[in-house]
Amino acid sequence: xxxxxxxxxxxxxxxxxxxxxxxxxxxxxxxxxxxxxxxxxxxxxxxxxxxxxxxxxxxxxxxxxxxxxxxxxxxxxxxx
Amino acid sequence: xxxxxxxxxxxxxxxxxxxxxxxxxxxxxxxxxxxxxxxxxxxxxxxxxxxxxxxxxxxxxxxxxxxxxxxxxxxxxxxxxxxxxxxxxxxxxxxxxxxxxxxxxxxxxxxxxxxxxxxxxxxxxxxxxxxxxxxxxxxxxxxxxxxxxxxxxxxxxxxxxxxxx
Amino acid sequence: xxxxxxxxxxxxxxxxxxxxxxxxxxxxxxxxxxxxxxxxxxxxxxxxxxxxxxxxxxxxxxxxxxxxxxxxxxxxxxxxxxxxxxxxxxxxxxxxxxxxxxxxxxxxxxxxxxxxxxxxxxxxxxxxxxxxxxxxxxxxxxxxxxxxxxxxxxxxxxxxxxxxxxxxxxxxxxxxxxxxxxxxxxxxxxxxxxxxxxxxxxxxxxxxxxxxxxxxxxxxxxxxxxxxxxxxxxxxxxxxxxxxxxxxxxxxxxxxxxxxxxxxxxxxxxxxxxxxxxxxxxxxxxxxxxxxxxxxxxxxxxxxxxxxxxxxxxxxxxxxxxxxxxxxxxxxxxxxxxxxxxxxxxxxxxxxxxxxxxxxxxxxxxxxxxxxxxxxxxxxxxxxxxxxxxxxxxxxxxxxxxxxxxxxxxxxxxxxxxxxxxxxxxxxxxxxxxxxxxxxxxxxxxxxxxxxxxxxxxxxxxxxxxxxxxxxxxxxxxxxxxxxxxxxxxxxxxxxxxxxxxxxxxxxxxxxxxxxxxxxxxxxxxxxxxxxxxxxxxxxxxxxxxxxxxxxxxxxxxxxxxxxxxxxxxxxxxxxxxxxxxxxxxxxxxxxxxxxxxxxxxxxxxxxxxxxxxxxxxxxxxxxxxxxxxxxxxxxxxxxxxxxxxxxxxxxxxxxxxxxxxxxxxxxxxxxxxxxxxxxxxxxxxxxxxxxxxxxxxxxxxxxxxxxxxxxxxxxxxxxxxxxxxxxxxxxxxxxxxxxxxxxxxxxxxx
Numbered sequence: 001x002x003x004x005x006x007x008x009x010x011x012x013x014x015x016x017x018x019x020x021x022x023x024x025x026x027x028x029x030x031x032x033x034x035x036x037x038x039x040x041x042x043x044x045x046x047x048x049x050x051x052x053x054x055x056x057x058x059x060x061x062x063x064x065x066x067x068x069x070x071x072x073x074x075x076x077x078x079x080x
Numbered sequence: 081x082x083x084x085x086x087x088x089x090x091x092x093x094x095x096x097x098x099x100x101x102x103x104x105x106x107x108x109x110x111x112x113x114x115x116x117x118x119x120x121x122x123x124x125x126x127x128x129x130x131x132x133x134x135x136x137x138x139x140x141x142x143x144x145x146x147x148x149x150x151x152x153x154x155x156x157x158x159x160x161x162x163x164x165x166x167x168x169x170x171x172x173x174x175x176x177x178x179x180x181x182x183x184x185x186x187x188x189x190x191x192x193x194x195x196x197x198x199x200x201x202x203x204x205x206x207x208x209x210x211x212x213x214x215x216x217x218x219x220x221x222x223x224x225x226x227x228x229x230x231x232x233x234x235x236x237x238x239x240x241x242x243x244x245x
Numbered sequence: 246x247x248x249x250x251x252x253x254x255x256x257x258x259x260x261x262x263x264x265x266x267x268x269x270x271x272x273x274x275x276x277x278x279x280x281x282x283x284x285x286x287x288x289x290x291x292x293x294x295x296x297x298x299x300x301x302x303x304x305x306x307x308x309x310x311x312x313x314x315x316x317x318x319x320x321x322x323x324x325x326x327x328x329x330x331x332x333x334x335x336x337x338x339x340x341x342x343x344x345x346x347x348x349x350x351x352x353x354x355x356x357x358x359x360x361x362x363x364x365x366x367x368x369x370x371x372x373x374x375x376x377x378x379x380x381x382x383x384x385x386x387x388x389x390x391x392x393x394x395x396x397x398x399x400x401x402x403x404x405x406x407x408x409x410x411x412x413x414x415x416x417x418x419x420x421x422x423x424x425x426x427x428x429x430x431x432x433x434x435x436x437x438x439x440x441x442x443x444x445x446x447x448x449x450x451x452x453x454x455x456x457x458x459x460x461x462x463x464x465x466x467x468x469x470x471x472x473x474x475x476x477x478x479x480x481x482x483x484x485x486x487x488x489x490x491x492x493x494x495x496x497x498x499x500x501x502x503x504x505x506x507x508x509x510x511x512x513x514x515x516x517x518x519x520x521x522x523x524x525x526x527x528x529x530x531x532x533x534x535x536x537x538x539x540x541x542x543x544x545x546x547x548x549x550x551x552x553x554x555x556x557x558x559x560x561x562x563x564x565x566x567x568x569x570x571x572x573x574x575x576x577x578x579x580x581x582x583x584x585x586x587x588x589x590x591x592x593x594x595x596x597x598x599x600x601x602x603x604x605x606x607x608x609x610x611x612x613x614x615x616x617x618x619x620x621x622x623x624x625x626x627x628x629x630x631x632x633x634x635x636x637x638x639x640x641x642x643x644x645x646x647x648x649x650x651x652x653x654x655x656x657x658x659x660x661x662x663x664x665x666x667x668x669x670x671x672x673x674x675x676x677x678x679x680x681x682x683x684x685x686x687x688x689x690x691x692x693x694x695x696x697x698x699x700x701x702x703x704x705x706x707x708x709x710x711x712x713x714x715x716x717x718x719x720x721x722x723x724x725x726x727x728x729x730x731x732x733x734x735x736x737x738x739x740x741x742x743x744x745x746x747x748x749x750x751x752x753x754x755x756x757x758x759x760x761x762x763x764x765x766x767x768x769x770x771x772x773x774x775x776x777x778x779x780x781x782x783x784x785x786x787x788x789x790x791x792x793x794x795x796x797x798x799x800x801x802x803x804x805x806x807x808x809x810x811x812x813x814x815x816x817x818x819x820x821x822x823x824x825x826x827x828x829x830x831x832x833x834x835x836x837x838x839x840x841x842x843x844x845x846x847x848x849x850x851x852x853x854x855x856x857x858x859x860x861x862x863x864x865x866x867x868x869x870x871x872x873x874x875x876x877x878x879x880x881x882x883x884x885x886x887x888x889x890x891x892x893x894x895x896x897x898x899x900x901x902x903x904x905x906x907x908x909x910x911x912x913x914x915x916x917x918x919x920x921x922x923x924x925x926x927x928x929x930x931x932x933x934x935x936x937x938x939x940x941x942x943x944x945x946x947x948x949x950x951x952x953x954x955x956x957x958x959x960x961x962x963x964x965x966x967x968x969x970x971x972x973x974x975x976x977x978x979x980x981x982x983x984x985x986x987x988x989x990x991x992x993x994x995x996x
Contacts, residue, residue, distance in 0.1 A: 007661075008425035053663070054664045054665060056701070059703065070663065072661075072662035074661060075589070076585070077589070079619065079620060079701070079768030079770070080453075080620050080957060104370075116278040117272065118271070120535075124536040129456055133933045157270065158270070167271070174306060176887075177259070179268060179269075180728065180729035181456075181506050181507045181728050182504065182506070183275055186271045204935075209931045210915050212930050215922060216930075217507050217509070217895070219891055220928075220933065221415075221933055222890075222936045223890075
């Protein structure tokens with residue numbers, strides 16, 4: 001089960017939950033599972049940068065998740 | 081409005097051009113003569129990107145009016161190499177990685193040449209003050225200063241340099 | 246210390262860059278160096294007020310001036326909905342972008358474009374612009390963050406409601422967003438702390454300061470298809486943004502990249518491009534537009550001014566146990582300061598268990614900020630690294646030892662969430678500690694400071710093509726403008742792979758119609774991401790060439806290997822085939838030799854830098870002179886060390902300018918008082934010493950040569966390094982930037 005961490009800004013939607021474990025083989029599936037558990041969250045996470053195992057993954061929707069993956073949602077960054 | 085006819089020497093060649101009285105030498109070089117090597121960074125004489133040598137004197141061409149160069153001699157970046165042979169400053173800038181974006185480079189080369197024309201063996205401090213009128217935002221000046229010192233040393237010891245290369 | 250792995254022939258060497266000759270002879274063509282026959286000249290009419298309603302615009306007299314061919318105002322641009330695209334500072338709102346290009350009902354800063362004019366000469370265009378009559382209803386301006394955040398402050402956007410609050414806001418405000426990062430138990434953390442330091446810091450808006458002003462030539466044909474020649478950090482993004490703002494199709498626009506005269510993040514967005522394109526379509530002629538330096542200052546860039554309060558606690562043994570950071574960043578006229586990376590980076594170098602970080606994005610009547618080298622991180626580091634220095638002093642610890650004790654390492658969870666992958670922070674600290682600079686003697690009124698910084702770095706969408714010519718030379722094509730030597734670095738990586746001389750490779754920056762999409766040159770991404778694509782394409786070519794050699798020799802593929810630019814038979818059964826032979830005979834083996842690779846890579850290695858600064862303070866004038874400066878930075882692997890050093894030196898000196906001289910100064914009416922290089926004082930050669938560099942190489946496992954981005958990290962530590970040095974020299978903690986002579990004198994007279 002992938003371990004999902006919620007930033008403070010999403011914790012209103014998760015009822016204060018800071019992290020949870022979810023069975024998902026891709027980020028798309030993860031978003032669907034998250035939406036089932038925390039309605040309204042998909043729109044928020046879809047606009048965030050997704051970090052999988054410490055690495056921000058651009059265009060992450062189809063990215064595979066390992067059973068022990070860690071997923072974080074961050075503000076989007078690029079740089080100068 | 082009638083334009084002024086101006087005759088001068090540009091990089092050793094006699095030339096003439098027509099310009100408006102309000103037109104700067106920078107604008108004449110770029111817009112009338114197509115010599116785009118001289119750059120405009122500010123238009124107020126603060127950045128040195130438009131440096132040219134006018135009768136042996138380093139000037140910002142944005143602060144000189146076109147008609148003012150009547151009968152005078154102008155050196156620009158385009159005249160710095162001798163045919164197919166680069167000036168030692170151009171060589172040292174290339175080899176010393178003395179630029180990143182390169183937009184300030186023509187101005188620096190012209191200013192450095194004016195410095196070495198006047199003082200062939202400058203100290204680091206003299207180099208730093210010699211190009212203090214030229215802004216570079218990429219390099220932090222380190223490699224520019226080193227390259228000018230390197231060129232000065234090549235020029236004052238041409239023999240040593242030839243043997244070394 | 247450049248520990249280049251032996252065995253590389255080109256990676257880690259310092260060849261003359263391929264575009265160098267054009268740049269030392271004046272032949273290189275930058276944005277303003279393009280011209281077409283019969284082109285018009287465009288100018289922008291800008292608001293004299295920082296905040297006003299536009300009641301009416303009458304340009305009938307201006308349009309009647311002989312030689313004026315077109316005039317446009319905000320009414321000529323389609324209104325876009327709130328739509329976000331990827332871009333600098335993590336997303337660009339096209340509705341705001343459009344309104345920044347041309348004001349609609351309101352002007353929001355002095356210099357905000359109101360109209361644009363194209364005429365047969367620049368002078369006629371300028372005269373006509375002055376004849377445009379704009380009726381303004383002047384509104385009270387919001388010029389400081391303190392004012393902007395007050396409950397009864399005038400509101401810039403009546404549809405702006407703060408995101409990220411605990412309960413939904415009832416009315417609009419100037420705070421567009423609140424960002425929070427929290428972890429651990431702060432009360433427990435403070436309980437554990439033996440020493441606590443709490444301070445407030447401010448920094449001023451500063452400009453990227455590229456020497457080349459924004460410039461564009463646009464030509465729109467009768468069929469509606471257009472061509473743009475412009476200098477930018479990414480011509481694909483310029484096309485996307487420009488066509489979006491105009492409501493045109495991206496495929497109908499070709500953007501040809503000029504050489505770019507510096508960007509530093511400031512050329513990741515558009516200003517003139519849609520104006521020139523639309524004027525060109527209206528007039529049926531090409532239109533050239535070039536900003537003056539004053540326009541560059543008043544209406545492009547800068548990066549945010551900031552207010553930050555930091556509180557940090559440490560145990561007596563030096564362990565950092567708790568921290569609070571409150572940060573507010575100026576966004577300028579529209580939302581979008583780099584507060585996101587600000588809150589993520591402020592404490593990122595350290596492993597602190599109990600943390601609360603709160604950040605605010607604040608709009609006010611100043612130019613909309615743009616990305617500037619590691620956007621959001623330098624000001625944050627100024628505050629945090631000053632506090633770390635003060636804690637070290639209170640603990641009686643060496644400031645580098647305190648940092649080593651708390652430094653993040655591989656596997657440690659960053660304060661913003663994810664675990665760090667392979668990083669080289671501790672290595673930079675150790676190199677700095679052991680550097681002779683760190684123990685060199687100092688004189689009276691002299692002091693030494695150190696500081697560190699962290700930046701994420703970025704990958705991004707990338708296309709690269711490598712092709713072999715019939716003479717065995719190669720072309721490496723990418724779509725990322727080369728701002729500081731990336732063409733050379735890409736050619737070096739291809740030369741290393743192909744086994745040919747780097748100068749038999751021509752690196753090219755191709756236009757939008759000649760290569761697949763590329764994200765911008767930004768986020769320190771080019772040597773990393775484009776490097777991966779170039780290496781992959783080179784390896785595909787080698788595989789292809791080995792297969793063709795096998796075909797020619799009629800042997801299995803396994804019996805062919807690529808050595809020193811030649812296909813070689815492992816059995817020695819056939820004479821080797823050179824690149825030239827394979828290329829010239831390619832018609833018989835399957836056609837031309839060319840490979841294109843597209844990637845969107847993960848794994849841009851994080852960058853850390855630690856810097857040492859010595860200053861001398863003149864007690865009579867308050868002038869701070871930097872005497873010696875050393876930049877230690879992890880580059881993963883330096884492909885071309887000269888240009889890696891150049892990035893480190895240039896970043897450090899921009900930071901020194903930010904620390905000591907540079908600031909936007911506004912009068913009480915909100916008009917910028919120093920929009921020129923005379924009064925906006927960037928460092929010149931005589932202000933500075935040599936900038937020593939130490940390249941640390943902790944290879945990034947996600948790049949074939951170990952590259953990490955190096956372009957941005959160097960600008961993060963300098964402000965704190967300088968401030969800590971000023972403290973060491975004077976005993977005064979400088980909490981407000983810039984540390985100009987006046988401010989330093991004030992601090993010195995505070996005894």
